[in-house]
Structures are given as C-alpha cells and as structure tokens.
Amino acid sequence: MAASLNDIARIAGVSVKTVSGALHGGSARMAEATRERILEIASELGYVTNLAARSMRQGWMPLIGLVADDLITSPFATEIIRGLDSAARSADMAVFAMTLGGRRDVGAVLEEVRRFRPRAIAYAAMYHKTVALPEGAGDVVGVMINCQEAQGRVLSLVPDEEGAAHEITRYLIEAGRRSLAFINLPGLLAGELREKGFRRALTEAGLNEGTMPVLPAVRRAIYSDRAPSLVAHHVAALLDGPNPPDALLCGNDRVAMEVYAALHRLGRRIPDDVAVASFDNQVDIASRLDPPLTTMALPHRLMGRMAADILLSTDPVPPEVRRLPFQMVERRSV
C-alpha cells in the first residue's frame, strides 16, 4: 500500500541503496541532482519511512517503553511523560506508554511492551512507593520513576520528600511562624518522609518539636465525600487547643483545599491568621484557591527527563536511588 524505497528507486531509475542514502544517510556521497530527484519523487509518492523495517536491522524500534501503574490517567503525573517525551524527542525517539490499569501481572505487561522492541523501558508509579518487580524484570527495566525497586537492582528516581518538607518548613519558620502543625496523609511513603523533614527542620530551628502537632488525616478524609468534616474537625481541634498553630503544612494540595474551607468557616484569614503550605502543586487546585497556595512542586518533569537521559546514555549507571529536589512555588498563602 504505502510507497517503499523500492517504488522510489524504480521510478527514479536508481537502486534502493541510493534512495536510502538520499533520504536518510546525510553524509552519503552522491550527485546533488540525483538526491534532489529522489527527494522530489519521494514527496510526490508521499513516502513515509517504515520504522518497523528499519528496526529489523537495528534490532530495536526508536521507542522508549513506559510501563505505568496507572500513571497516564493521573492529572499532574502526566508531567513525567512530558519530561520523557521531550528528552526522547531530542534523540528522535518516541515514548510508548502502557498502563497496568488494574492488571496484576507486571511481567505480562512488560512482555506486551517488549513485543514492540523498545530501545529501553522505564517503570513509573503514580505515587511515590516501593515496587517489587517480577523475577527477571530487573534486566528489562532500565529505570524506575517515582518509585524504588524493592531489591535495589534498578536505578530509581524519586522525589526528595524529606528535603522538600525540610525546605518548606524552614521557609515557614523564616516567615516568622512559630507554631506549626502538619496535617499529613496516612499510610504513604511520601507522608512518612515528609514528616521526618518537618521534624528535623523544627528541631534545627530550636522550636520545641514536642509541642508541634503532626496530625495524620484519615485517608478517607481525602477521597470520600465526607472529607471536609474530618479535616475540618482536625483544624478546629488544633485552633481550639493549646498553642494554636499560626501555620499549617498540608499533606498535599487536596488536604490544603479542605483546610482552606475549614479556616474560612472558622473565620480565620489566610495568611494573616494562619499560613498554609503544601506539597504537589496540583495546578488546578493550588493556583485556583483564594489566596493561591504556596506549595512544593513535585519534580515530575525532571524525573521524566532524567529517566530518558539515563536510558539513552551509553555508559552504564549504577542501580542507586536518586532523590530529586522539589521546586517551591511561592504564591500568597504564607
């Protein structure tokens, strides 16, 4: 159906190799007239390179395979794909994403991707966690994004949760806040690490850590319709208690959204009475709140870009865990 090099060669009266040289081998020596004639015919025929055919010799398709837990469907994690894509494009490659979408068998999905003979494969998680790859997948997956491989066999890129928490907490303290509370998300690796950073910053600042409450909001609070009441309850209790906070650090932007609502209802002004800061920078939320929310942006795009660079680089990379810095987005809630 589609025109091939052969078709062009026949019409141009030259051999396929000459056509191939004219179209792709920039450095191939040939008469300028010949090259131009070939280009013209190719364009007339609507010739499009057949990458599958090329890949037979090359051994792989110009693809970076991406296996994601559920990533593509997550709003802000698409940044990972953007990062991957921009780096891949520079190498004339494309990103081929496949989502687990509830399927348990990671090995099977990996095989599905491998059928397309990608140059390399990355595994990405929707939220920061530890992932156990199946037997033998360690040689197949070149880099883990937003998660770390359980056995430490694969190079992993993860957000520096602790560092980010430390930074934003310091920022709050430097803004003059002295009574800080952290309304965290329970059961998440990210939450644990952020709590560590939070505590460390308090200790370093000489604030009595013991009096700084760290509240885990029930997970249901975040995803169910009843959320407002639970977070609101925590906020009210904090403000009512001894040493009421003048700054609330939130587990993520959604929690911050609830906190805003609760503070509004309680008649507190942000940031005058209480400063609010958070993690993620889920733009839809963070920039839409009133006042816009100061939050630590996850380094999703950076992880994507670095992953592509690593996958495409020729020199081998040790299977370490690399913690990538968040970026603080200052808005008006502090």
Next chain:
Amino acid sequence: MAASLNDIARIAGVSVKTVSGALHGGSARMAEATRERILEIASELGYVTNLAARSMRQGWMPLIGLVADDLITSPFATEIIRGLDSAARSADMAVFAMTLGGRRDVGAVLEEVRRFRPRAIAYAAMYHKTVALPEGAGDVVGVMINCQEAQGRVLSLVPDEEGAAHEITRYLIEAGRRSLAFINLPGLLAGELREKGFRRALTEAGLNEGTMPVLPAVRRAIYSDRAPSLVAHHVAALLDGPNPPDALLCGNDRVAMEVYAALHRLGRRIPDDVAVASFDNQVDIASRLDPPLTTMALPHRLMGRMAADILLSTDPVPPEVRRLPFQMVERRSV
C-alpha cells in the same frame, strides 16, 4: 540479542514454520508433544514475539495512532485514551499516542506517527472545537474525537452539548426551580451549544426565556488568579437583581467552584437557597465540593471506545458528525 523463532527452531530441531505455528497459529495441526517441547524452549529462552518483524508481512503494526492537540496532559480527557485502549486491547492492539505539544505542523506529527505504521489513526482535541486538518490528512485520519473536521471529510465524534444542557436544565426545572441563570464560558463552541440547549429547555417549559439571564463569564475569570472576584461579581449581581435565580447552571466545574465560593461568602446555602449544576464532571472538583456537585459528565470514555470500534471495523463509515450523550451525575447540589 533477543531470542528469535530461528533460535528456538534450531534447539528444538524443527523448522521455523513449525515453531511459528506452535506459538501463534492456534489451529495449526501438529503433534501435541512437538508443540509442548517448543513452548517450553520458548519460555526458557524468554522468547518475545517481534511485532516489527510480523508487521513486515502484515503491512501494519498492531497500533492505533492517536494524535492529540494537547490531550494527554489534560486531567479528565485521559478518559479518551482509556476508552480507546480498552477497545483496542480487545483486538490485541495498543494505543500509541503523540501530542502536538505546541507544534504547529499537524502534518509533520501525523507523518511521525505514520512511520510506525499504525493500523489506523485518530485525532483528538482537548476541548470541543473545529479542527482544520492539512491537505491529504483526510485519508490518513480515520476519526476525529472531541472535535469536528472543518471540511466534514472525516467521521467526527463530539459531545452532544446542546442535548446535555437541555437535559440538565429540564432537570432543574423538574426539581421545582423557576428562575434559572447560566454562567457560561465565552468563546467556546461548547458554550454556544450549551446555551442553545438551555434556552430551548426554558422555552419548552413555558418559562419566560427573556427573563432568564445567560451570563458569559470572562475567560480570564476561569484561568487567572483573579477569577474569584469576577465570577463572584456576576453571582452577586444576579442575586441582587430582579428575579434572583434559585438555580445557577455553570459553564463547567471550575466555574461552579467559584460560584460555590461566592455563594458561601454571600451566606447562601446550596441547594436550599440556590441549586448549582454544571458540565464536565471533573471528578477532582465535582465530588470534592461541599455539597458535591451535580454535573453532566462528558462522554470522553465513550468517545474513545467508539473511536476504536470504528477504526477497527472493516465496513466503511460515512464521514458524519456523531453527537454522543453526556451522563448526568446526580450529587447533592440540586
């Protein structure tokens, strides 16, 4: 590098064709013992089908190409990909998405995708609009998703905006509301069509359409940090004016979010004083608001699924425009 049919054949002491038959041709007649031996060797060698090689004979890769204006990065429009993917998977195909990402030249992106020899190509837009495909792309793109081709040369799947507005307006009226206002988004095709449906429902219900205000909120109101004040201004003006509305229909969920905030500030209760309804069902927002928002869900997933079915069906489809129904998501704001 990777094991091929040839490798397996050599080890098993049979010909490639026998191996091929054992692994793929389910109906190929052969001794059960032979088949089992081959399967075992294949598994030992970690054999993975090379789809590129297969595609050389087939003429195409088992891929559905998706060219999207900026789609993959949009939170809820990823539903389109899910729909495409689930339908494609049934046919043992995968979706290969490529985003324009600011690049002007749709033709170039189409060619980039065509190099991979997908079975068919769909074009998807992030929001409902009219798209002019470049010369010759009409034969390449099999279906337009969430947009209609300017020349009407390609089958297009779009949300039935007018029908949805008509339905939700009727719903508000049947809930006893008698004074309705529509805070719309300006400059969008979807907005225009929804307005038509809104007006039609009012007329049919015998409500004097003339007194029912349709307010276009400034686009800036939606995407800039200053949004609240503008939408809030409209809401306040409406409630202060003659015939104050007991129901507000919003251009989308984000507008509804602003409207909620404005109503809260004005001390109005939802839905007791004012019912609020909207379009999109951007779940992050709609289900998180207090009270949860009743909204018309865009048929994104349906569009994706239908697109795949159309692309994979053998019988030709006329290049018409198909309007797909929204789904009402009843929550508690009406």
Next chain:
DNA sequence: CCGGTTTGGGTTATCGATTACCCGAACTCC
C-alpha cells in the same frame, strides 16, 4: 600515458515472522 584515488552508485545478504506450496508417511475405505 599510466597507476592510484575519488566519486557515484549497484548487488546482495540480512533482520524475524509469516505463508503459499510441497512432500512423505500413516491411515482409511471399498
């Protein structure tokens, strides 16, 4: 004028899976 070098381009094998075609052995049936 001759041997060596550059220029321009042809020949052909190759990658891996599929498939049309062929063939021998065993089995069935009258």
Next chain:
DNA sequence: GGAGTTCGGGTAATCGATAACCCAAACCGG
C-alpha cells in the same frame, strides 16, 4: 491392496530498510 486423506512438518519467498562489499568511470599527479 491400491487410491485417496489426513497428519506432521519442511522449503523458500516475502515484507522494507540497511550495510558490507564491489565496480566502473572520471580524475589526478608525475
């Protein structure tokens, strides 16, 4: 017991691009 059938499987061509290798003509210096 001979002719047709089924079974099990081999041979070789093919898809499109590439690349190692080859070759003829032109050109160059001495």
